[in-house]
Amino acid sequence: MDQGFTIPKFQLPGFIARIGEKLPQWPHAVALTTALNAAAKLGLLPEDSLAAMEGKTFVVQVYDTGGQAAFTYRGGFFRPLFRPAGTPDLAFRANLSAFLQVATRQEDPDTLFFNRELSIEGDTELGLIVKNMLDAIDLSQLKPRLPQLPRSLPFISQR
Template structure:
């Protein structure tokens, strides 16, 4: 939980104005790349089935940033939710999202203190919250993230090398 002596950090207003003017889609592409590299492999198949085709948004209120995405065809994908509201939106300040990821704050505490706002499909929101609560946060530690990224890059590189060439290369090494 957050130490009352430690003030919550807020993105400075001049920086928030600049960040809020950035186009959403490229940021969402970067966001889902991170989700796919770090989080997707740790999600239960039932959760992924419930997420299929659902539109989601993370809104970092004090930074003016919105990341729109969906789960489709086995991966998180960037989306554009400009016409209709997403099925689910999580809105909080950057510091509160940081505290959630570090498990310094409980989502229920943030929700009831109105520092975390969940809008949209209640059942979907509860499922996402409970899923995130159940994930071992060690997967977000830099060493684990770098290990996961290296594994994905190795798999992709191996997929590009024809199997005959792969056997020839591995016999030389």
């Protein structure tokens, strides 16, 4: 992330969450599990942490968008849960700005948790494993592994 850019704390207007809650939630789970599987395939997620997640269920809920992603880790893959049943083993809940701040490493999850901006519910040991796994990701490893776009794309006019 650019050092000069910071993500401010914000909350989207309430009507967005009310609309978002009425929309299908499975696309969120598909997108998140696709990203997590790509990170695992690139070797960014520690194998021992993944093994500890086997058979566990997770929920990531974004309060101010009304979005929720439910998924599991089974057989070496993150898999979306289209009809989650029961209480997940671990749930993370926050507003969009908090998740963006964690993703860009602008804020530590512990700080957001103690400031009551991030809710973590469920298996404490599993939560610690996930937090340590995310902390261990070296984002600088990601950039060289991303495919480079060609300088000119045939479908874009160069005029």
